[in-house]
Every structure is written in C-alpha cells, then in structure tokens.
C-alpha cells in the first residue's frame with residue numbers, strides 16, 4: 001500500500017458488543033468484556049500498518065441513559081482496561097489520552113485515568129479513548145472556551161479548543177455493528193473524513209477486517225470540493 005494511502009488518524013465507533021453477546025446467549029456485559037479485550041489488538045495492528053493516531057469511541061454522552069447496572073459495569077471495565085492498555089502502551093511508544101467530559105466520571109475512574117495515562121506521555125503514537133464524549137458537546141465546549149478568552153469564533157479558533165486540537169486531521173471513521181450513523185462521534189472532525197461501515201460486530205473486528213477497511217480507504221479519491229485530488 002502506498003505510504004500516502006494510509007490514513008494518519010482513524011476513528012473507530014466500536015459498536016455491536018451487546019448483540020455479539022446476545023447471539024451467544026450471554027448478557028451484555030459479556031460482550032463489553034470481549035469488546036474491551038479487542039481494543040489492543042486492533043490499535044496495535046493499525047500502528048503496525050503506519051497509522052499514527054487512533055481514536056476509539058468507548059462511551060458516548062448518550063450512553064448514560066442505559067440501565068444503571070450496564071453503565072456501572074462499563075465504567076468498571078473502562079478503569080481496568082485503561083490500566084492494562086497503558087502498561088502495554090508504555091512499551092510500544094504509544095501515548096494514551098482520554099477525551100471527553102470529565103465531570104461526570106467517578107473520582108476513582110478519574111484517578112486511574114490521570115495516574116495511568118501520565119505514564120504514557122512520552123509516546124509518539126497516539127491512542128485516544130473517548131469516554132463521556134459527544135461531538136455536539138465538544139463543539140459547544142470549544143466555542144465557550146474561545147469566547148471566554150475573548151477570541152472571535154472562526155474555524156481555526158474553535159478547532160484550537162477541541163479535544164483533538166493537538167491531533168492530525170481525522171482521515172477515516174470506521175463503524176462496526178451495522179448501523180450507518182455517527183451517533184455524535186467527532187462531528188466537527190468528520191467534515192472531510194472518509195466513512196467506512198461494516199456489519200461485523202466489534203468483538204469480531206480483527207486484523208483482517210481492519211486491513212479490508214484500510215484497503216477500501218486507499219481506493220478513495222479525496223477531492224475536498226475540487227475536481228481532482
């Protein structure tokens with residue numbers, strides 16, 4: 001694959017854990033466990049293919065509306081997988097960041113996030129975990145931050161206050177689980193991202209499926225409104 005045909009920054013909407021578990025006669029938590037175990041495999045494969053930044057949608061601002069037991073289970077799982085993920089990230093030169101609204105997370109989870117992601121600060125590759133994240137909320141938050149500083153709202157000033165300000169532009173969004181929608185994922189950044197949807201449920205999405213998505217991306221013509229690339 002040509003170098004410039006590899007996306008620099010990929011976003012992944014990791015959907016389908018609940019259905020994956022249901023198909024096996026298990027409860028939704030079983031699917032979330034399998035889904036969280038899949039994160040490292042896919043992220044590491046993306047990095048091995050030359051991707052520099054991976055942003056994973058783990059918990060949306062709307063997911064709080066799920067039953068309390070499922071939310072609690074997900075929060076517990078997020079804490080434990082951040083610990084596991086960051087240990088490997090340090091070895092692999094990956095910087096882990098958690099993006100999203102921090103104020104609604106429990107103090108225990110916040111402590112885990114701060115302590116463990118700090119250890120990865122020297123990494124050159126970037127792995128972002130989106131927790132209590134919503135694209136609309138992110139835009140409003142960035143607009144308020146710009147206005148509080150007395151800045152005029154422009155595309156540049158607003159972009160500079162997004163969670164992704166330090167990241168390269170989003171090139172490709174992959175959504176597993178069969179739904180053809182963004183569900184509030186990186187709305188601003190999606191403006192010129194390529195979109196790839198697959199029916200494969202997140203726990204089943206592995207190296208081979210990621211390669212298919214990358215091959216599909218490599219064939220796209222990104223014109224950005226012009227008549228040729």
Ligand code: IPE
Nearest residue numbers: 014015016017018019058059
């Ligand atoms: C994605 O899987 C994980 C989260 C949204 C936290 P789902 O839990 O949405 O799984 P389905 O879509 O119900 O199968």
Ligand code: IPE
Nearest residue numbers: 013014015057058059060183
């Ligand atoms: C999107 O999946 C959120 C995450 C993957 C974290 P959802 O399952 O919450 O999305 P909808 O409800 O199908 O739009």
Ligand code: MG
Nearest residue numbers: 015016017177
């Ligand atoms: Mg879902």
